Amino acid sequence: MKIAIASEGQTLESPVAERFGRCPFFLIVDGEGSLLEAISNEATKASHGAGGMAVQSIASRGVSALIAPRLGPNATMALKAANIRAFESSGQSCKEAFEQYKKGSLKEIPLN
Numbered sequence: 158m159k160i161a162i163a164s165e166g167q168t169l170e171s172p173v174a175e176r177f178g179r180c181p182f183f184l185i186v187d188g189e190g191s192l193l194e195a196i197s198n199e200a201t202k203a204s205h206g207a208g209g210m211a212v213q214s215i216a217s218r219g220v221s222a223l224i225a226p227r228l229g230p231n232a233t234m235a236l237k238a239a240n241i242r243a244f245e246s247s248g249q250s251c252k253e254a255f256e257q258y259k260k261g262s263l264k265e266i267p268l269n
Contacts, residue, residue, distance in 0.1 A: 158188040160258065161215040161241075162251045163225040167195035169252040177225040177232055178207035185218055190255045194218075208232030212239055224254045228266055237268040 163180040164171045169192055174180030179201045185193045196218070200210035208228065212235035215223060223236065226247035236243055244263040246254035257263045 158222075159193065159218065159220040160186050160188070160222045160224065160255065161218070161220040162186065162254060163223070164195070164251050168192070169255070170250055173224065173226060173246050173249060173251055173254050175226055175247060177223075177228055178209075178211045180211070180225070183211075183215055184251050185215070185220060186255055190252070190259065206231060209235040212236050212241070216241060222258070224251075224258055224263065225266075233266075233268050243268060 162184040163174040163177045164182045164184045165174050167182055180198055183196050187193055200207040203210055208231040212232055216239040223241055223243045224246050243266040244258055245266050246263055
């Protein structure tokens with residue numbers, strides 16, 4: 158299992174980004190919370206459609222879940238199509254967000 162976290166930085170101590178589609182980085186972690194890779198979000202350069210582009214980037218890495226603050230309509234549709242579940246988190250570090258995800262205490266973002 159791989160989980161993507163929208164992040165302001167490249168480490169688990171970084172805060173969860175305040176925006177999904179234009180977050181600076183995605184952290185890809187395994188089911189135990191170990192950082193597998195930090196990837197730069199190329200969608201930040203897009204003039205439009207950043208949410209969908211960001212979903213393509215994480216979907217290509219085989220993630221099954223996303224932790225982000227909120228989602229726009231394009232990202233929601235793309236996540237649904239990619240069969241990636243989304244969970245809401247803001248105001249905490251990526252590590253704290255993952256721990257809350259693991260406990261089942263993050264609110265799932267509906268993708269309909």
